[in-house]
Structures are given as structure tokens and as C-alpha cells.
Amino acid sequence: MKTLGLRLALQVATLAVVFSTVGHAEDRERVTFSKQGLQAKIIYCKTCHGLSGEGYLGYFPMPRLAGQQSEYLENQLRAFIERRRTNPVMFNVVRVLSPSMITALAKHFMDLNAIPFGGAPRGAVAMGKTIYEEGLPEANVPACSACHGSEAKGQGQIPRLAGQLFPYTVEQLTSWKTARGRGPGNDTSAIMSPIAHNLTESQVRAVAAYVSYLK
Ligand code: HEC
Ligand code: HEC
Missing domain, CATH: 1.10.760.10 (Cytochrome c-like domain)
Known part of the structure; x- marks a missing residue:
């Protein structure tokens, strides 16, 4: 190609x-x-x-x-x-x-509109929704919706998460520090660094599954 x-x-x-x-x-x-x-x-x-x-x-x-x-x-x-x-x-x-x-x-x-790719495990979606909307106060994780929006559409420099592929979101959240914010000085990725760090693997999978089904 x-x-x-x-x-x-x-x-x-x-x-x-x-x-x-x-x-x-x-x-x-x-x-x-x-x-x-x-x-x-x-x-x-x-x-x-x-x-x-x-x-x-x-x-x-x-x-x-x-x-x-x-x-x-x-x-x-x-x-x-x-x-x-x-x-x-x-x-x-x-x-x-x-x-x-x-x-x-x-x-x-x-400007493109596509239906979500799908395929994420359904079992953890409910837990993912709770994390997305309420965060995990005990783990210092703010509600994702506070920045990414209640429908996960994002705004400006804050990305849309709705419909994103489950394995992609899992990978980004588990490898944040090694792949993003690598330049000298701060960039927008610094905001997500502590959030990604404070999520456990099963919490990452839950929230990634939840957003993957949002249209
Ligand atoms: C304080 C605001 C804020 C909060 C709260 C927040 N995010 Fe983010 N998020 C951002 C910003 C800003 C970026 C873009 C970072 C960059 O430019 O690299 C981002 C990027 C991301 C990305 C990368 C998306 C992509 O397409 O690569 C994921 C995944 C993500 N956030 C998930 C979450 C989840 C899950 C939560 C809740 C547990 C959350 N975020 C809470 C601001 C926030
Ligand atoms: C050979 C395959 C390939 C081609 C061709 C390609 N991409 Fe990508 N793209 C990827 C992969 C793989 C990633 C994930 C990178 C990562 O994990 O950080 C990506 C990530 C991205 C991201 C980051 C998305 C996010 O949510 O943070 C953007 C933006 C992007 N590509 C735009 C483009 C554009 C525009 C083109 C055409 C000019 C393009 N890509 C062509 C494979 C490709």
C-alpha cells in the first residue's frame, strides 16, 4: 500500500x-x-x-x-x-x-464517524463505568469523566476515548511512562502519568472495556 x-x-x-x-x-x-x-x-x-x-x-x-x-x-x-x-x-x-x-x-x-470496533471482555464493563464516572478516591484516581467528558468524547488536547480499541487503551495505560512524555520539559502527557500509574491492571482492563463500547 x-x-x-x-x-x-x-x-x-x-x-x-x-x-x-x-x-x-x-x-x-x-x-x-x-x-x-x-x-x-x-x-x-x-x-x-x-x-x-x-x-x-x-x-x-x-x-x-x-x-x-x-x-x-x-x-x-x-x-x-x-x-x-x-x-x-x-x-x-x-x-x-x-x-x-x-x-x-x-x-x-x-470528521469521521465509525461504529465502535468492539470485542472487549464484557464482564468488567460495569466496574469500568464506576471508575470512569467516579474515579477511585482511595487510590487517588480522579473521575475520567472530569476531563474526558461524560460521553468520553474529549475536548481540545484531551482525547476522545469512546470507541477506542480495548487492547490499545490497555497498552497505553500500562506503558505510559516509557512511551509518552519522553521529551525534555513537560507536555500534556504529564497529566495522565500519575493516573495511569495508580490504576491496577484489572482496573485498567475494566475502564478500557467500558470506553471501548461507547459510541
Ligand atoms: C486531569 C484531566 C484528566 C483526567 C482526570 C484523566 N485524563 Fe486521560 N488524558 C488527559 C490528557 C490531557 C490526555 C492527553 C495526554 C497527551 O497529550 O499525551 C489524556 C490521555 C489519555 C489516554 C490516551 C488516549 C490515546 O488515544 O492514546 C487514555 C487511554 C486516558 N487518558 C485514559 C484515562 C482514564 C481511564 C482516566 C480515568 C481513570 C483518565 N484518562 C483521566 C487528561 C485526563
Ligand atoms: C503501518 C501502520 C500505520 C500507518 C500507515 C499509520 N499508522 Fe498511525 N499508528 C499506528 C500504530 C501502531 C499506532 C499506535 C502507536 C502507539 O502505540 O503509541 C498509531 C498511532 C497513531 C496516532 C495516535 C493516536 C492516539 O489515540 O493517540 C495517530 C494520531 C496516528 N497514528 C495517525 C496516523 C496518520 C494521520 C497516519 C497517516 C499519515 C497514520 N497514523 C498511519 C500505525 C500506523
Whole structure:
């Protein structure tokens, strides 16, 4: 699929059209990449992240991107480039993307609506709902809903968790400190660090199962 993306990109390289992104006041400057170049990238992203951005279970869990907050998406794509967030697969994907392409891709995936991938164990969903809505005061874990929202849709830099793949959420919460916030100085990932640390493995699985079924 990589070669398909490259071939498409080459075919359209001479047809570059100029258009400006809409929606962000700070992005008023005109950006140059072809519509077809963007389409080819989107197709490439979807070979891993699913045809509707719903996520995919391959050798790694490929997270859902559909309906994700665009600010969060942009920040994570920059985090991979700057190695604040370490992932060899995504580093190679994003290091070639221009800032305006990142903005356009984030907008595209935010606007997608996909049904949840499903497949998480049902048994712990009720416990997950309690943790999500009330936190675990005895373990110093705040309610997830306080930041991620009562429907887990997220806001701005705070990600949507609704419909996210169960194994992906489990993996993020159990490897937070080794994969995220790796750069010098603080980034947004620092907020989640103590929360992830204070959850036990069964609590992580419960809350990950609960959010995975939310639409
Ligand atoms: C070869 C497979 C592959 C391709 C192609 C790919 N990704 Fe990914 N992507 C992954 C994997 C695996 C992860 C999980 C990384 C981790 O565990 O930290 C990921 C994570 C992400 C994340 C972080 C999501 C989150 O919830 O924090 C974003 C954003 C993302 N990818 C966007 C993209 C975009 C945009 C493209 C196309 C330009 C793309 N990906 C292409 C495999 C891929
Ligand atoms: C104080 C606000 C806050 C609270 C409370 C909070 N989060 Fe977060 N969460 C964030 C922020 C901000 C991020 C984005 C971090 C980044 O930029 O790397 C995040 C990221 C995440 C991610 C990564 C999502 C992805 O797509 O990779 C998961 C999973 C997550 N939170 C789960 C939870 C769970 C489960 C709880 C409750 C036990 C919780 N959060 C409570 C603010 C919060």
C-alpha cells in the first residue's frame, strides 16, 4: 500500500493545487499540497487505522482515529516527530508530513464517524463505568469523566476515548511512562502519568472495556 500511496503522490505531483484550510484562525496562511496528495495520505493511514478510521487489530493494535479531537491528533503527530512520544511505526509515518498536511489529516479523521470496533471482555464493563464516572478516591484516581467528558468524547488536547480499541487503551495505560512524555520539559502527557500509574491492571482492563463500547 505504501507503493500505491507513493505512485498516487507522484502522479499528482504536477497537478498541485493551492487551497487554504478552514476552521482555524491561526491557519489562515495558504498551504500548498495537492488534494490528491492528501487523499493518497489518507488512504495510506487507513491501511493501518481502518477504512473508516475505526481502528484495526494487527500485529499491533492500531488506534481508532475516527471522531478524535483534531487538536489532540495534531499534538500527537507532532509528539511522534519530536520523539516526545516514541513509536517506531508512527515515527516513520509522520516525519515526512508537513505542518499543513498534519492539520488537514487531523481535520479529516475528526470528521469521521465509525461504529465502535468492539470485542472487549464484557464482564468488567460495569466496574469500568464506576471508575470512569467516579474515579477511585482511595487510590487517588480522579473521575475520567472530569476531563474526558461524560460521553468520553474529549475536548481540545484531551482525547476522545469512546470507541477506542480495548487492547490499545490497555497498552497505553500500562506503558505510559516509557512511551509518552519522553521529551525534555513537560507536555500534556504529564497529566495522565500519575493516573495511569495508580490504576491496577484489572482496573485498567475494566475502564478500557467500558470506553471501548461507547459510541
Ligand atoms: C503501518 C501502520 C500505520 C500507518 C500507515 C499509520 N499508522 Fe498511525 N499508528 C499506528 C500504530 C501502531 C499506532 C499506535 C502507536 C502507539 O502505540 O503509541 C498509531 C498511532 C497513531 C496516532 C495516535 C493516536 C492516539 O489515540 O493517540 C495517530 C494520531 C496516528 N497514528 C495517525 C496516523 C496518520 C494521520 C497516519 C497517516 C499519515 C497514520 N497514523 C498511519 C500505525 C500506523
Ligand atoms: C486531569 C484531566 C484528566 C483526567 C482526570 C484523566 N485524563 Fe486521560 N488524558 C488527559 C490528557 C490531557 C490526555 C492527553 C495526554 C497527551 O497529550 O499525551 C489524556 C490521555 C489519555 C489516554 C490516551 C488516549 C490515546 O488515544 O492514546 C487514555 C487511554 C486516558 N487518558 C485514559 C484515562 C482514564 C481511564 C482516566 C480515568 C481513570 C483518565 N484518562 C483521566 C487528561 C485526563
